[in-house]
Amino acid sequence: MNLPPLIQSFVLHFGEMGSHWGINRTVGQIYALLYVSDKPLNADDIVEAIGCSRSNTSMALKELQAWRLVKLQHLPGDRREYFSTPDDVWAIFKTLAEERQKREVEPTLTMLRGAIMETPSGDAERHAQARMNEMYQLIELVTKWFADIRDMDVDTLQKLMKLGSQVQKVLQFTQSIGRLTGRDSNRNADAEA
Amino acid sequence: MNLPPLIQSFVLHFGEMGSHWGINRTVGQIYALLYVSDKPLNADDIVEAIGCSRSNTSMALKELQAWRLVKLQHLPGDRREYFSTPDDVWAIFKTLAEERQKREVEPTLTMLRGAIMETPSGDAERHAQARMNEMYQLIELVTKWFADIRDMDVDTLQKLMKLGSQVQKVLQFTQSIGRLTGRDSNRNADAEA
DNA sequence: TCCAGTTTTCAGTAATTTCTGAAAGTTTGA
DNA sequence: TCAAACTTTCAGAAATTACTGAAAACTGGA
Numbered sequence: 001m002n003l004p005p006l007i008q009s010f011v012l013h014f015g016e017m018g019s020h021w022g023i024n025r026t027v028g029q030i031y032a033l034l035y036v037s038d039k040p041l042n043a044d045d046i047v048e049a050i051g052c053s054r055s056n057t058s059m060a061l062k063e064l065q066a067w068r069l070v071k072l073q074h075l076p077g078d079r080r081e082y083f084s085t086p087d088d089v090w091a092i093f094k095t096l097a098e099e100r101q102k103r104e105v106e107p108t109l110t111m112l113r114g115a116i117m118e119t120p121s122g123d124a125e126r127h128a129q130a131r132m133n134e135m136y137q138l139i140e141l142v143t144k145w146f147a148d149i150r151d152m153d154v155d156t157l158q159k160l161m162k163l164g165s166q167v168q169k170v171l172q173f174t175q176s177i178g179r180l181t182g183r184d185s186n187r188n189a190d191a192e193a
Numbered sequence: 194m195n196l197p198p199l200i201q202s203f204v205l206h207f208g209e210m211g212s213h214w215g216i217n218r219t220v221g222q223i224y225a226l227l228y229v230s231d232k233p234l235n236a237d238d239i240v241e242a243i244g245c246s247r248s249n250t251s252m253a254l255k256e257l258q259a260w261r262l263v264k265l266q267h268l269p270g271d272r273r274e275y276f277s278t279p280d281d282v283w284a285i286f287k288t289l290a291e292e293r294q295k296r297e298v299e300p301t302l303t304m305l306r307g308a309i310m311e312t313p314s315g316d317a318e319r320h321a322q323a324r325m326n327e328m329y330q331l332i333e334l335v336t337k338w339f340a341d342i343r344d345m346d347v348d349t350l351q352k353l354m355k356l357g358s359q360v361q362k363v364l365q366f367t368q369s370i371g372r373l374t375g376r377d378s379n380r381n382a383d384a385e386a
Numbered sequence: 387t388c389c390a391g392t393t394t395t396c397a398g399t400a401a402t403t404t405c406t407g408a409a410a411g412t413t414t415g416a
Numbered sequence: 417t418c419a420a421a422c423t424t425t426c427a428g429a430a431a432t433t434a435c436t437g438a439a440a441a442c443t444g445g446a
Contacts, residue, residue: 005311125197
């Protein structure tokens with residue numbers, strides 16, 4: 001690896017972090033490299049920069065594409081494939097959240113739904129089911145809520161972000177004048193009536 | 194492994210999921226088992242239920258304790274250690290978020306701060322720094338915001354949760370009557386003045 | 387202090403994951 | 417339709433991670 005030290009430490013850090021996140025080192029490194037690069041890179045550029053094999057690079061890029069984290073493009077008069085990351089960091093964050101939702105959260109919810117449907121035999125199973133239901137409710141709630149945020153336009157989001165720790169105050173305020181908003185603050189409660 | 198099918202599928206699923214989350218299968222399985230168990234379990238109970246070695250169980254419990262995800266307790270007249278998970282699913286979620294913050298987010302922020310401080314030499318490094326700064330800002334913002342939510346009391350949180358997709362509406366409403374709340378909606382903006 | 391019951395450590399082994407080089411596959415333009 | 421330029425696949429090697437059994441280390445009572 002032969003990169004400016006500043007970029008190198010970033011790339012190496014993402015490589016390490018990868019393992020905490022279930023992605024492998026090369027994938028993390030390549031992503032980091034593309035993220036900070038000021039121009040799209042082709043596979044050989046990456047091999048040169050990271051110091052891994054050509055085939056490994058190919059695999060890693062395939063995985064990054066499956067995660068929709070890199071864009072593939074072609075430069076005029078060059079047959080090679082060039083890769084880059086989207087510019088908008090918020091869009092990147094959204095993509096990551098959507099993919100994890102699809103790969104990890106959905107299967108878990110499906111499993112939980114299945115288990116909750118079963119007829120329990122005995123107290124232990126009844127208790128287990130109740131616990132699974134608690135987990136199911138929490139995941140669904142957080143997921144829904146997160147999806148709302150994820151799908152906000154950047155502008156609204158920026159405002160909400162800047163609100164910071166005021167979210168709680170805003171909420172309390174909203175509650176206290178609840179009727180004015182059309183009693184919507186209870187919209188997702190179990191019983192609409 | 195010899196468990197009711199309902200519990201078994203839950204335990205196995207968490208084992209599989211572990212790998213997506215950088216924890217190993219046994220740790221995931223043991224956590225799941227404790228989560229649905231209606232009483233605290235000792236290490237031998239776990240060995241019996243999961244079918245792993247005693248030493249592996251010991252290691253896994255140590256790791257779960259390091260993550261603050263299991264409670265250790267003693268039963269009167271029994272020298273063995275019994276383990277269980279906290280009852281409150283929200284508290285569990287909070288703990289997980291705090292630990293990940295500490296282990297993954299903080300080191301990344303530190304690395305980014307370091308890189309951003311460096312004097313860039315050349316355009317590539319300058320661009321890389323700008324990108325790192327974008328990432329830094331996003332992580333800090335999301336982190337702060339998440340911490341606010343994390344630290345809410347359960348009651349407020351429940352209300353906010355039930356708000357669901359109304360968060361956006363509430364925000365817009367709040368903005369439009371901004372002055373009434375004391376102009377706090379800008380509190381975390383760059384310039385306080 | 388010693389002992390029985392219990393947990394932890396650790397070195398070696400097993401399993402899994404990652405990585406590589408060689409070969410096969412694809413695409414484009416002449 | 418061929419060849420050059422480039423990408424992907426894949427079987428095996430290398431590296432890493434997980435797991436085990438045996439032994440060591442605790443711990444609390446007699």
